[in-house]
Amino acid sequence: MKHKEIVLISGKGGTGKTSMTASLIPYFPKLVIADCDVDAPDLDILLEPKILQKEDFIATAKAVIDSSKCINCGNCINVCRFNALSPGDNTPVVKEVYCEGCNACSLVCSSDAISIAPYKTGEIFDSVTEFGPMIHARLTPGEEVSGRLVSEVRKRGKKKAEETNAEVMLIDGPPGIACNVISSITGANLAIIVTEPTTSGLHDLIRVHDTAKKLKVPTAVIINKDGLSSEYSNKIVSYTETQGIILLGRIPLSNKILDSINNKKIPSINAKDFFISNGWELIINNINKMIYSS
Amino acid sequence: MNIVVLSGKGGTGKTTISVNLANIAGSDIALLDCDVEEPNSHLFCNNEFTSYEDVGALYPVIAEDICIHCGKCGSFCNFSAILCTKKMNIVMPEMCHDCGGCSLVCPVDAISYETRTIGHIRRGLFNQEQQFIDGILNIGEFSSTKIIEKVLSQGLDAKHRIIDAPPGSACAAVETVEGADLALIVTEPTPFALSDMKMVVEMLENMKIPAAVFINKSGADETELLEYCKAKELKVVGRLPFFKEYGEVYAKGGLLSSEFPEVNKLFVTLWRDLVNEA
Amino acid sequence: MIAIPVKDTGDNPEVDERFGRCAFFCIIDDKGTKTFIENSAKDLSSGAGGQAVSILANNDVDVIIAPHIGPKSMTPILELGIKVFSVGNAKTVSEALEGLKLNILKAVGEEKPGLRRV
Numbered sequence: 001m002k003h004k005e006i007v008l009i010s011g012k013g014g015t016g017k018t019s020m021t022a023s024l025i026p027y028f029p030k031l032v033i034a035d036c037d038v039d040a041p042d043l044d045i046l047l048e049p050k051i052l053q054k055e056d057f058i059a060t061a062k063a064v065i066d067s068s069k070c071i072n073c074g075n076c077i078n079v080c081r082f083n084a085l086s087p088g089d090n091t092p093v094v095k096e097v098y099c100e101g102c103n104a105c106s107l108v109c110s111s112d113a114i115s116i117a118p119y120k121t122g123e124i125f126d127s128v129t130e131f132g133p134m135i136h137a138r139l140t141p142g143e144e145v146s147g148r149l150v151s152e153v154r155k156r157g158k159k160k161a162e163e164t165n166a167e168v169m170l171i172d173g174p175p176g177i178a179c180n181v182i183s184s185i186t187g188a189n190l191a192i193i194v195t196e197p198t199t200s201g202l203h204d205l206i207r208v209h210d211t212a213k214k215l216k217v218p219t220a221v222i223i224n225k226d227g228l229s230s231e232y233s234n235k236i237v238s239y240t241e242t243q244g245i246i247l248l249g250r251i252p253l254s255n256k257i258l259d260s261i262n263n264k265k266i267p268s269i270n271a272k273d274f275f276i277s278n279g280w281e282l283i284i285n286n287i288n289k290m291i292y293s294s
Numbered sequence: 295m296n297i298v299v300l301s302g303k304g305g306t307g308k309t310t311i312s313v314n315l316a317n318i319a320g321s322d323i324a325l326l327d328c329d330v331e332e333p334n335s336h337l338f339c340n341n342e343f344t345s346y347e348d349v350g351a352l353y354p355v356i357a358e359d360i361c362i363h364c365g366k367c368g369s370f371c372n373f374s375a376i377l378c379t380k381k382m383n384i385v386m387p388e389m390c391h392d393c394g395g396c397s398l399v400c401p402v403d404a405i406s407y408e409t410r411t412i413g414h415i416r417r418g419l420f421n422q423e424q425q426f427i428d429g430i431l432n433i434g435e436f437s438s439t440k441i442i443e444k445v446l447s448q449g450l451d452a453k454h455r456i457i458d459a460p461p462g463s464a465c466a467a468v469e470t471v472e473g474a475d476l477a478l479i480v481t482e483p484t485p486f487a488l489s490d491m492k493m494v495v496e497m498l499e500n501m502k503i504p505a506a507v508f509i510n511k512s513g514a515d516e517t518e519l520l521e522y523c524k525a526k527e528l529k530v531v532g533r534l535p536f537f538k539e540y541g542e543v544y545a546k547g548g549l550l551s552s553e554f555p556e557v558n559k560l561f562v563t564l565w566r567d568l569v570n571e572a
Numbered sequence: 573m574i575a576i577p578v579k580d581t582g583d584n585p586e587v588d589e590r591f592g593r594c595a596f597f598c599i600i601d602d603k604g605t606k607t608f609i610e611n612s613a614k615d616l617s618s619g620a621g622g623q624a625v626s627i628l629a630n631n632d633v634d635v636i637i638a639p640h641i642g643p644k645s646m647t648p649i650l651e652l653g654i655k656v657f658s659v660g661n662a663k664t665v666s667e668a669l670e671g672l673k674l675n676i677l678k679a680v681g682e683e684k685p686g687l688r689r690v
Contacts, residue, residue: 141463
């Protein structure tokens with residue numbers, strides 16, 4: 001049977017997405033783990049994966065100027081819409097961070113000195129943890145292709161799930177609502193939005209839920225740090241009711257999760273009693289119901 | 295002077311630090327919220343926005359009566375925004391990076407550009423006099439850099455600009471940090487925050503932007519964090535402990551520097567140090 | 573003409589999970605004759621799906637049977653009026669064609685998440 005994909009997102013950063021992802025892990029025995037938060041990957045800190053294979057990820061190409069051919073005419077500087085080329089002493093200087101590899105510069109080059117060469121934009125890791133295989137990645141800081149790196153992580157996660165006959169692929173998603181989030185959730189069986197009862201948490205929950213709705217991904221909500229503001233908890237609850245989103249559960253604000261993270265332990269193992277007494281098993285049951293009903 | 299507040303990890307308190315600095319920094323400043331995927335600074339501001347401006351992105355339009363179907367634009371486009379088929383040309387506006395190359399390769403000048411709206415910016419006042427500008431990316435759009443660019447073109451007449459950056463260390467963060475005089479990295483004493491902060495520091499080093507560190511939610515063991523800061527010669531310019539009362543005020547969109555005298559003092563000192571630092 | 577993404581050439585090749593980055597397309601004409609075209613879009617760094625669609629369109633394909641087609645590929649597919657069927661449980665080209673004949677394949681189209689058009 002084909003595996004199910006569960007992705008955790010939040011809109012706002014810091015609501016506890018990674019803590020919740022990690023806490024779900026022990027409850028899914030036939031699992032593949034994928035960390036799609038590629039410009040801030042943290043799941044490895046708790047899981048200490050053993051890296052089996054590391055591979056460069058080359059998704060973009062960037063301009064390279066051959067100084068032996070360049071006559072420093074400046075045409076490339078003028079045509080570039082990304083300010084990736086600036087005047088230099090012998091040849092213009094390419095600022096790789098800004099170059100999008102569009103190739104317009106080589107089109108106008110008067111001495112055929114510019115080529116577009118493949119460029120390393122991150123690394124992908126194929127690893128194992130005590131809970132199952134894990135695919136994770138790290139974007140080279142400053143790179144723009146996090147959406148594509150995310151797609152690649154998911155693709156490899158899928159393949160791994162097929163090879164190992166996994167039942168579930170659990171994905172730690174990125175914050176925000178743009179390309180990397182879209183790549184993380186498109187086609188998933190369930191997107192769990194981890195929110196917090198604050199004005200920012202609610203504001204961002206609505207935006208990320210709209211994004212998931214637009215992509216027709218089924219959603220559910222977990223309120224983390226419950227107790228911070230009963231006013232905002234109530235607002236979130238009534239938002240889920242009017243939108244018909246399933247509220248999986250509420251995890252109280254507690255030092256127990258923070259302490260687990262600081263000790264680099266999975267919160268639902270390290271503070272098992274706390275999770276169980278706050279309905280964690282019921283949350284797991286409801287997640288299972290949702291993914292197997294779709 | 296441009297001070298950009300950023301973090302790597304989301305939720306460390308970028309917005310808290312930005313809005314509270316703006317709150318005490320005097321009248322001749324502008325607060326810019328560049329976290330256009332999830333802008334939150336406005337939630338801490340009681341004033342309504344007074345003006346809005348759409349932000350557009352260009353995309354090619356092919357004049358079918360002029361086009362000779364040579365396919366050059368389609369094979370040039372590295373982003374597959376133009377697909378040339380026997381039957382018709384298909385333009386996918388959201389794939390276009392607006393490089394202008396397709397009109398350069400077109401032998402018959404059949405390509406022009408039109409604008410589509412991808413989001414907007416909003417202007418208002420933060421307290422009474424301080425300029426406040428934020429940007430919003432439309433739901434379903436892939437790229438926020440054009441909106442960030444537009445936000446950053448605002449408030450240039452202010453003496454100082456406080457810029458709230460998006461989380462992470464990818465393109466949106468790079469776009470925001472470009473041209474900053476000082477980056478204030480907001481972190482917290484957790485292994486997650488440290489790991490994410492390292493990626494931001496790497497980005498700032500590549501871009502040669504000076505940086506300082508602010509430790510939010512302080513109270514836990516900072517040994518690892520301080521060792522890293524020392525190794526990277528990053529100065530710790532302030533700390534804000536976590537108390538549930540602070541969290542409650544934040545949750546409702548309140549300003550800690552207005553509610554708690556000790557926090558007010560902390561931000562006044564921080565602002566003075568930052569201005570001296572830059 | 574019907575197109576199916578496949579992993580290999582041969583008599584009854586296995587269907588490729590990927591659309592834009594599949595190895596080959598198996599093209600089946602009205603008489604049931606199979607030909608194979610290499611998917612030259614598969615190594616593109618971006619937009620492979622869209623380019624793959626244009627390759628198929630230029631080979632007069634009007635029906636695609638595939639396991640999964642991404643939203644970026646669906647836009648030009650709908651524009652070109654190409655019909656898409658989900659491969660369902662079929663693992664090979666023969667099974668997929670059989671499914672189409674028996675009318676048990678699910679048509680995909682409007683309910684697919686597409687990119688916003690202007």
